[in-house]
Each structure stands twice: as C-alpha cells, then as structure tokens.
Amino acid sequence: xxxxxxxxxxxxxxxxxxxxxxxxxxxxxxxxxxxxxxxxxxxxxxxxxxxxxxxxxxxxxxxxxxxxxxxxxxxxxxxxxxxxxxxxxxxxxxxxxxxxxxxxxxxxxxxxxxxxxxxxxxxxxxxxxxxxxxxxxxxxxxxxxxxxxxxxxxxxxxxxxxxxxxxxxxxxxxxxxxxxxxxxxxxxxxxxxxxxxxxxxxxxxxxxxxxxxxxxxxxxxxxxxxxxxxxxxxxxxxxxxxxxxxxxxxxxxxxxxxxxxxxxxxxxxxxxxxxxxxxxxxxxxxx
Amino acid sequence: xxxxxxxxxxxxxxxxxxxxxxxxxxxxxxxxxxxxxxxxxxxxxxxxxxxxxxxxxxxxxxxxxxxxxxxxxxxxxxxxxxxxxxxxxxxxxxxxxxxxxxxxxxxxxxxxxxxxxxxxxxxxxxxxxxxxxxxxxxxxxxxxxxxxxxxxxxxxxxxxxxxxxxxxxxxxxxxxxxxxxxxxxxxxxxxxxxxxxxxxxxxxxxxxxxxxxxxxxxxxxxxxxxxxxxxxxxxxxxxxxxxxxxxxxxxxxxxxxxxxxxxxxxxxxxxxxxxxxxxxxxxxxxxxxxxxxxxxxxxxxxxxxxxxxxxxxxxxxxxxxxxxxxxxxxxxxxxxxxxxxxxxxx
Amino acid sequence: xxxxxxxxxxxxxxxxxxxxxxxxxxxxxxxxxxxxxxxxxxxxxxxxxxxxxxxxxxxxxxxxxxxxxxxxxxxxxxxxxxxxxxxxxxxxxxxxxxxxxxxxxxxxxxxxxxxxxxxxxxxxxxxxxxxxxxxxxxxxxxxxxxxxxxxxxxxxxxxxxxxxxxxxxxxxxxxxxxxxxxxxxxxxxxxxxxxxxxxxxxxxxxxxxxxxxxxxxxxxxxxxxxxxxxxxxxxxxxxxxxxxxxxxxxxxxx
Numbered sequence: 001x002x003x004x005x006x007x008x009x010x011x012x013x014x015x016x017x018x019x020x021x022x023x024x025x026x027x028x029x030x031x032x033x034x035x036x037x038x039x040x041x042x043x044x045x046x047x048x049x050x051x052x053x054x055x056x057x058x059x060x061x062x063x064x065x066x067x068x069x070x071x072x073x074x075x076x077x078x079x080x081x082x083x084x085x086x087x088x089x090x091x092x093x094x095x096x097x098x099x100x101x102x103x104x105x106x107x108x109x110x111x112x113x114x115x116x117x118x119x120x121x122x123x124x125x126x127x128x129x130x131x132x133x134x135x136x137x138x139x140x141x142x143x144x145x146x147x148x149x150x151x152x153x154x155x156x157x158x159x160x161x162x163x164x165x166x167x168x169x170x171x172x173x174x175x176x177x178x179x180x181x182x183x184x185x186x187x188x189x190x191x192x193x194x195x196x197x198x199x200x201x202x203x204x205x206x207x208x209x210x211x212x213x214x215x216x217x218x219x220x221x222x223x224x225x226x227x228x229x230x231x232x233x234x235x236x237x238x239x240x241x242x243x244x245x246x247x248x249x250x251x252x253x254x255x256x257x258x259x260x261x262x263x264x265x266x267x268x269x270x271x272x273x274x275x276x277x278x279x280x281x282x283x284x285x286x287x
Numbered sequence: 288x289x290x291x292x293x294x295x296x297x298x299x300x301x302x303x304x305x306x307x308x309x310x311x312x313x314x315x316x317x318x319x320x321x322x323x324x325x326x327x328x329x330x331x332x333x334x335x336x337x338x339x340x341x342x343x344x345x346x347x348x349x350x351x352x353x354x355x356x357x358x359x360x361x362x363x364x365x366x367x368x369x370x371x372x373x374x375x376x377x378x379x380x381x382x383x384x385x386x387x388x389x390x391x392x393x394x395x396x397x398x399x400x401x402x403x404x405x406x407x408x409x410x411x412x413x414x415x416x417x418x419x420x421x422x423x424x425x426x427x428x429x430x431x432x433x434x435x436x437x438x439x440x441x442x443x444x445x446x447x448x449x450x451x452x453x454x455x456x457x458x459x460x461x462x463x464x465x466x467x468x469x470x471x472x473x474x475x476x477x478x479x480x481x482x483x484x485x486x487x488x489x490x491x492x493x494x495x496x497x498x499x500x501x502x503x504x505x506x507x508x509x510x511x512x513x514x515x516x517x518x519x520x521x522x523x524x525x526x527x528x529x530x531x532x533x534x535x536x537x538x539x540x541x542x543x544x545x546x547x548x549x550x551x552x553x554x555x556x557x558x559x560x561x562x563x564x565x566x567x568x569x570x571x572x573x574x575x576x577x578x579x580x581x582x583x584x585x586x587x588x589x590x591x592x593x594x595x596x597x598x599x600x601x602x603x604x605x606x607x608x609x610x611x612x613x614x615x616x617x618x619x620x621x622x623x624x625x626x627x628x629x630x631x632x633x
Numbered sequence: 634x635x636x637x638x639x640x641x642x643x644x645x646x647x648x649x650x651x652x653x654x655x656x657x658x659x660x661x662x663x664x665x666x667x668x669x670x671x672x673x674x675x676x677x678x679x680x681x682x683x684x685x686x687x688x689x690x691x692x693x694x695x696x697x698x699x700x701x702x703x704x705x706x707x708x709x710x711x712x713x714x715x716x717x718x719x720x721x722x723x724x725x726x727x728x729x730x731x732x733x734x735x736x737x738x739x740x741x742x743x744x745x746x747x748x749x750x751x752x753x754x755x756x757x758x759x760x761x762x763x764x765x766x767x768x769x770x771x772x773x774x775x776x777x778x779x780x781x782x783x784x785x786x787x788x789x790x791x792x793x794x795x796x797x798x799x800x801x802x803x804x805x806x807x808x809x810x811x812x813x814x815x816x817x818x819x820x821x822x823x824x825x826x827x828x829x830x831x832x833x834x835x836x837x838x839x840x841x842x843x844x845x846x847x848x849x850x851x852x853x854x855x856x857x858x859x860x861x862x863x864x865x866x867x868x869x870x871x872x873x874x875x876x877x878x879x880x881x882x883x884x885x886x887x
Contacts, residue, residue, distance in 0.1 A: 492750075493750065494742045494749060494750050494753070497735065497738060497739050497742055497750070498739070498742070498743060500728065500730075500731055500735070500739075501728050501731070501739045501743075503730075504727075504728035504729055504730055504731060505726050505727075505728055505729075507690070507726070508722070508726035508728065509728075509739075509743075510690075510709070510710045510711055511688065511690065511710045511711075511714070511720060511722075512711075512714065512739055512740055512743050512744070512789060512793070513710075513711045513714035513715060513740075513742075513743030513744050513745075513747075513793065514711060514739070514743050515709075515711045516711065569730075
C-alpha cells in the first residue's frame with residue numbers, strides 16, 4: 001500500500017510535466033487543426049538545450065534560469081517551423097500538414113543524430129528530496145511539477161486575459177470569422193505554433209533535470225502526448241493537464257501490479273479505444 | 288489522378304461492395320499498364336543480367352519498397368485514408384510467419400501466405416473499428432495501433448519478447464543453402480511486386496476502384512451515390528495489408544532474426560508515405576517511381592561518407608519540398624504538365 | 634404498416650430532432666408515381682433536413698418512410714439509392730479530381746441498377762449528352778463552372794436511373810438563361826416517367842414544373858395543394874412574411 005502511494009505520487013508529479021508537453025500539442029491542434037509530428041524532437045531539443053545551458057559541460061547556468069532561455073528559444077523555433085513548413089499547407093488536405101511537420105521531425109532527428117550521436121546524456125542534477133510520511137518526493141520532480149502548473153496557469157491567463165491570447169481563442173473557434181473581425185490570422189497562428197513549441201521545449205528541459213536522454217527520447221514523450229491529448233480531448237489545453245495526470249497516475253499504479261514494460265501497452269490500447277469510441281476525448285471536445 | 292478511359296469488358300452485374308468480379312482486369316490495351324508492368328519486369332531481371340549479388344540486394348530492397356508503397360497507395364492514394372502506422376502489417380505478418388518457421392518448422396512458402404493472412408485479418412478487424420474515423424483521427428489511430436502492437440509484442444513471450452526470435456542458419460539448407468535461399472526469396476519478392484502492381488492497376492480501373500476514388504473525393508457524396516462506404520473502405524484496407532504481411536515474413540526470414548524495433552519502426556512506415564507522395568499518390572506508376580527514386584537515393588546517401596549520418600535529415604528535406612511544392616508527386620506533376628501523356632502515366 | 638396506397642413515396646409522421654431542437658416535426662405526405670411535387674418554405678424551415686431524412690443521411694427520430702411499398706425507414710443512403718431514389722445537393726458535391734465522365738459513371742455503377750463499368754460508361758455518355766455536358770467528359774469536375782457543376786450533380790443522380798429524384802435547389806445561383814434551360818431539363822426528366830420532389834426558391838420556375846406543392850415552416854407541414862392554391866393560402870403568406878423578399882417572389886410567382 002505504501003509502495004502504491006509512493007509510486008502514485010511520483011507518477012502524478014511526472015503527469016504534470018507530461019501534461020505540459022501535451023498542452024503544446026493540443027493548443028496547436030485546437031487552433032489550426034494540425035497534428036505537430038515534430039513535437040517529440042522539439043521536446044528532445046529542449047532536453048539538449050538544458051544540457052548545454054546548465055549541464056556539467058555546459059554554460060553552467062542554474063537549470064531553472066536556463067528554462068527561461070529555453071522557453072524563448074522554443075518560441076522562436078516554433079515560429080521558424082510555422083513559416084517554413086506549416087503556413088503553406090494549412091488549407092491543404094490533412095496529409096500535407098502531417099507530412100510537413102513530420103519532415104521537420106526527420107530533419108531534426110537526422111541532424112541531431114549526426115551532431116549529438118545517440119549516446120545517452122545525463123544532467124547529474126539533484127536538489128535533494130522531501131519526505132512526507134511514507135512518500136519520498138525527489139526535489140527535481142517536485143519542482144518540475146510546480147513549474148508545469150505555473151506555466152499552465154500563465155498560459156491560461158495569457159489565453160483569457162490578454163489581447164493576443166483572446167485572438168488565439170477567436171481563431172481557434174472560427175478562423176474565417178476571426179479574420180473578418182480584423183484579427184491578423186497569420187500572426188496569431190504563428191504565435192500559437194510558437195507557444196506550442198515553447199511548451200514542448202520547457203517540458204523537455206524539465207524532463208532533462210531528472211531523466212537521461214538522447215535525441216530520440218522525444219519520441220517517447222510525443223507518443224505520451226498523443227495519448228494525453230486524446231484523453232483530454234483534442235484541442236483542449238485544460239483537458240491536457242488532466243490527461244497528463246491520468247497518464248502519470250497510470251504509470252505510477254500499473255508497475256505495482258505488473259511488469260513495468262506493460263505500461264506502454266496499456267497506454268496505447270487505451271489510446272486506441274478512446275479514439276474509437278470517444279474521438280472528441282473523455283472530456284468532450286470543448287475548447 | 289484519373290482515368291480518361293475506363294476498363295471495358297466485365298459483363299457480370301456486380302452487387303457487393305467488393306468482389307473479385309469487380310476487379311477483373313480490363314484495359315489491357317492501354318499503355319499505362321504495360322509501362323508499369325514493363326518497368327517492374329526490367330528492374331526485376333537486372334540482377335540476372337548483371338549476375339552480381341550487389342545488384343540482387345539493391346533490387347531486392349527496391350522491389351520490396353515498390354510493393355510496400357503500392358500496397359499503401361490502395362488505402363492512401365485511392366481511398367484517401369492516411370495510414371501512418373502501415374508498418375504494423377509488415378511487422379505483424381512478419382512475426383506470425385517467422386514464429387511458424389522458427390518455432391514450428393514450417394516452410395517459408397507456407398508461412399508467408401499465412402503471414403499475409405494474419406495481416407489481412409488484422410486489417411479487417413481494424414477496418415471495422417477505426418475506419419469510421421476521419422482525417423487526422425484515423426492517422427493518429429493507426430500510429431496508436433502500431434505502437435500498441437509493438438509494445439505488446441515486446442511483452443509477448445511466445446514471440447520472444449524484447450529480444451525477438453532468431454532462426455537457426457541450418458534451416459537455409461532446406462532451401463538449397465543461404466545463397467540459393469537469397470535467390471529464391473528474391474524471386475518471391477519479385478513475384479509479389481508484379482502481383483501488387485497488376486492489382487493496383489486492376490483496382491484503379493474497376494467499379495470497386497471508382498467507388499474508392501469517390502470516397503477519397505467526398506465520402507458523404509459517395510455514400511449518397513450508393514457506394515457502400517464501410518465495406519469498400521474495409522476491403523481497400525485489407526488489400527493494402529496482405530502483401531506487406533507476406534513481405535514481412537520473407538524479409539525477416541532472409542534476415543534470420545526479428546525483433547520489435549525493426550518490425551514496427553514508425554519511421555519506416557512514414558518512409559513509405561514519402562515514397563507514395565514522391566511518386567504521386569493515387570496513380571499506379573507513382574509508388575513505383577517514388578519507391579525506386581527514394582531507395583536509390585537512400586542507398587546512395589548511406590554509402591556517401593558525407594551524408595551517411597544526415598540521411599534522415601535529407602529525406603526529411605526532400606519530403607518537405609515535395610509537400611510544399613509538388614504535392615501531386617512526380618507522376619502527378621508530369622500528368623498536369625503534359626496532358627497528352629495521361630493515358631501512359633496512370 | 635407497409636400498405637401501398639399507390640403512392641411511390643409515403644412519408645408518415647416523420648420527426649427529426651437534433652438534441653432538443655426539432656428540425657422536422659410530424660411531416661406526412663405522399664408522392665404519386667409520375668408527379669412533380671414542389672417543396673417550399675422559408676429559410677431554415679427544414680427542407681434540406683427533410684431530404685436528408687428521406688434518403689437516409691440522417692436517421693429519423695420518429696415516423697416511417699415507405700418507398701415503392703418498402704419500409705425504408707432509417708436505411709443507409711447507399712441502400713436507399715439501390716431502391717431507386719437519387720438526389721442532388723444544394724451545395725454541389727462534385728468528385729473534384731475525377732473527370733466529368735467518371736463522376737457520372739460512379740452514379741451509374743452504384744445507383745439503382747448497379748451497372749458494371751462498361752455499361753455505366755454508356756449510360757453516363759447518354760446522360761451527359763442529355764445534359765449538354767458531353768464535350769466536357771474528360772475535364773476534371775473541379776474545372777467546371779457553377780452551372781456546369783449543377784448539371785453534373787443532376788447527371789450523376791440521373792445516371793443512377795432512379796424512380797424518384799430529389800432535387801435540392803438546382804436553380805440557385807444560375808442566371809435566367811440557365812434557369813430556363815434547367816427547367817426544360819426537369820420537364821424532360823419528368824416526361825421520361827421519373828417522379829420528382831423538388832426544393833426551390835425560384836418560385837415562378839417551381840410553379841411551372843410542379844403538379845402539387847407542399848409548404849414547410851419551422852419543420853411543420855403547413856399547406857399542401859395545387860400551385861395556384863398555395864400562393865393564395867393565408868398560412869403560407871404569413872409564414873413568408875418574415876421573409877419579405879421571398880414573399881414577394883411567391884406572390885409574383887403565381
């Protein structure tokens with residue numbers, strides 16, 4: 001029982017970070033109906049950015065300070081991807097945007113493999129741990145979860161309290177109507193893509209503080225993001241955070257009862273079943 | 288993307304959504320068919336003419352890519368459903384066949400059709416379950432299924448779990464030794480390529496194929512026009528799964544081992560989409576041209592010291608350029624440029 | 634309840650609800666063999682929804698639809714076509730990347746008679762000739778203009794060789810010359826013995842082709858009769874008052 005609680009708590013902490021990554025994916029889908037298949041590599045780049053900014057052989061910044069720089073880089077990188085690969089295919093059939101973002105995926109992975117190789121990297125970073133009764137929480141994971149919640153809250157404020165945020169929501173609801181009302185859709189779409197990419201890179205940076213990684217590691221989190229996004233409803237950022245917690249919880253609980261290698265099986269079966277019966281997600285398709 | 292003259296013959300009145308009568312070949316007199324078939328025949332006999340193993344291995348990979356891409360084209364190009372995780376049929380078929388050979392001592396020639404059958408059955412079941420999903424949802428579901436099967440096989444002791452299965456080299460003795468085995472499997476892949484190219488052509492210029500194209504263009508309208516969309520889509524999916532299943536068995540048999548990462552590699556899956564797109568989706572010739580070009584380019588990049596590591600990035604760049612600038616692919620572009628070539632470039 | 638009173642299509646107490654909204658409410662009418670029945674009503678009256686109920690695009694909430702003596706309530710659209718009921722769409726839905734000929738062939742292949750390809754081609758050419766589209770047979774449907782796309786939509790439905798044809802605003806968006814041509818086409822289809830149910834906003838044209846007219850308002854059938862009776866029906870005029878332009882058309886159409 002104690003083991004269950006400890007494992008569940010740990011899973012939930014990770015769930016917040018997964019949820020953050022998934023919010024990036026779902027925001028982009030909600031706004032422009034594009035499934036960003038470069039999501040995983042962006043997460044991986046976030047990991048490497050963290051490694052080089054604050055790792056042993058890096059610049060030596062405090063990891064949480066480095067996160068600010070990673071966020072800015074992620075945003076800019078998202079703009080680049082949007083204008084290079086996505087903008088032209090927005091009104092083309094679905095296959096085009098899937099392939100366009102996947103081509104970015106291949107380029108990042110290709111160059112990344114050549115530059116960084118696939119040797120696992122490790123940050124060797126620790127800020128101790130906190131014990132609450134039987135539960136011991138690793139400091140890095142606890143802080144990561146807190147930051148994930150903070151970023152999610154900031155995103156919420158941005159979307160509901162600021163002009164560009166409201167524009168994003170308007171475009172997400174109905175792009176042509178928003179354009180008629182004078183909302184510059186290209187800027188808004190680029191901004192959404194940038195924010196989506198920013199969220200993914202922050203999540204990557206956070207994950208790097210406690211797991212080892214390679215350029216290919218993003219793929220795992222991309223697939224997790226898909227599962228979460230489907231759990232929470234495609235295009236629904238709040239749902240994504242909740243989906244992240246469900247997934248994190250599952251990852252915490254399942255290994256107590258069966259070998260850990262069954263976790264992804266359960267995740268993907270769940271994913272397919274939800275797509276089959278409730279394609280709008282468990283929470284409905286609301287935006 | 289379209290025929291200017293459909294196939295004649297076929298007097299029987301067809302009623303089902305799909306039956307073999309419906310794909311009875313027609314249009315033999317049309318050059319497009321002979322062009323496609325001729326290209327495969329010429330390519331297939333190249334290793335005999337040159338007589339070198341290097342050529343045989345190169346052509347083996349190209350023919351395999353052609354038949355995988357052509358299979359995918361049936362559901363992707365004709366029906367308009369983006370099967371992102373199509374590699375699952377290759378992997379699962381491969382596993383079933385490999386298991387029968389390695390553990391139960393079956394002959395390859397029996398195991399390969401069974402592998403194809405397994406893939407077909409999986410497609411039939413999946414068709415009922417996920418083909419009602421549209422657009423991106425279907426694409427995501429196929430990714431999910433590939434990953435679910437991969438992670439499951441990873442845990443499935445009968446199939447060797449994460450290590451997979453291996454073949455005792457002695458088995459090749461039954462096929463006349465490793466050298467003879469490599470030739471006979473080559474001919475098998477060659478045969479399958481011919482079959483899938485003929486099938487692609489037959490489907491495209493059949494009543495069944497017209498129904499698939501209607502679904503691709505506007506599924507609602509197709510339904511209102513009378514196309515039994517659920518069964519037509521399912522059959523297209525099954526047809527696109529069988530050959531990949533058989534190829535999986537042959538490939539991994541030749542390879543003498545099978546493991547989950549190789550069998551269900553998502554990147555490989557998307558490479559087939561690139562091939563179809565590069566050549567021109569929805570055409571018979573497209574996957575042929577696309578797969579050949581892509582494989583040739585890839586083997587060139589792999590052997591070039593400069594590009595070896597960047598091979599994937601290069602493929603990605605190529606894909607992006609196609610998607611942005613020539614979305615109809617090489618054959619589609621040629622068709623729109625030279626209207627007079629319509630009947631040749633189908 | 635599949636008694637046949639001689640009518641080709643019997644719509645019995647058909648109701649369609651979307652969530653809490655009733656789009657079609659308890660509608661009952663018959664179409665005898667060989668007639669042209671006009672269906673009019675203000676915008677949003679539920680006319681197209683009624684079409685979608687009849688040909689199976691939407692399952693209905695309550696009621697019964699009997700066609701050629703067969704109860705086909707809640708059949709799938711592709712089964713409805715096979716029984717001999719074809720339709721056009723208000724917003725045309727050509728198969729863009731297929732040629733004109735292929736579009737029409739698909740109609741013949743999968744329509745009432747389920748023709749094999751070779752025969753479908755003959756039928757398609759015949760129908761294209763009839764609709765003056767023959768010279769465009771090898772063009773992509775995407776490259777047609779609006780009037781041609783409307784005719785293509787009609788050709789595809791006709792190639793299905795239906796007993797009953799549902800026409801949804803085939804005149805909308807056409808200029809007066811094109812309208813006159815299309816009216817002739819409708820009349821000639823009728824001469825061939827095809828029964829027609831037609832939704833139309835161009836009133837004078839509708840009044841010319843219809844044997845009888847039914848009027849839908851807020852999903853309910855509010856009037857039924859000869860074209861001359863309908864335009865003078867106080868209920869109908871009232872229903873259209875919210876839509877003065879249409880009311881005017883209606884009056885001038887008589």
